[in-house]
Amino acid sequence: MALATCDSLRELDRVDVADMRDKFIRWRDSQDYNVDLRFDIGGATASALASGHGLAGERDNGNGSLMRIVPLAFTDAGDDEIRSVSAITHAHPISCEACVTYVRYARLLRDGASPLEALHDKRVAYGLSGVASRTTTGVGVDDLTIIPKLNRKDVASSGFVIDTLAAAIWCLTTTTRYADCVLEAVNLGEDTDTTAAVAGGLAGIVYGMGAIPDEWLHLLRGKNVIDRCTNLPEDN
Secondary structure: OHHHHHHHHHHHOOOOHHHHHHHHHHHHHOOOOOOOOOOOOOHHHHHHHHHOOOEOOOOOOEOOOHHHOHHHHHOOOOHHHHHHHHOOOEOOHHHHHHHHHHHHHHHHHHOOOOHHHHHOOHHHHOOOOOOOOEOOOOOEOOOHHHHHHOOHHHOOOOOEHHHHHHHHHHHHHOOOOHHHHHHHHHHOOOOHHHHHHHHHHHHHHHHOHHHOOHHHHHOOOOHHHHHHHHOOOOOO
């Protein structure tokens, strides 16, 4: 779905939620954004695509929109546009503000701030204040600057969107290499693939494509799909 998001932005050079939704349905039903058809689809995402509107209940705050939102860090989309992209599938304020906070953080990293510097930006640090109170391990998220100070046992990595956001930030701010960040995310357990994807998006911005281990890239399938959707230059 992140590739479908990239493809929509590449084609239209703007946020168009109707086009993104159409491309998400193509992801669900075809091989346009997959190697061997889709591997899995979350319950909220499946329901939202079937019904035509995002789920807005408090129990509908999985990480399905957060895992695909990083392409918006490379656009000038405003906060409301970011919320609208989340709301294609996940429309509750917790999910929407998690996506806004993530994109704000990613943009600061893109512009050269260190992971800790970016985290101390007030629009990031207090991005969830008043919307979400704590992770499933009881860690308060009114001030995200506490995350790097957490012990590993206090880092939740469930499918709850706030857990995923906090875990990704923790992995980035407690490691110094791309591979270490992603492996730390995987080793947290639970929803490992999504936590690693969200953390990896941030680490990719910080360390660049050259930091991705060659052995990982050599095993990657569907490179043509990635290149098409992201319009990467050949020397990348």
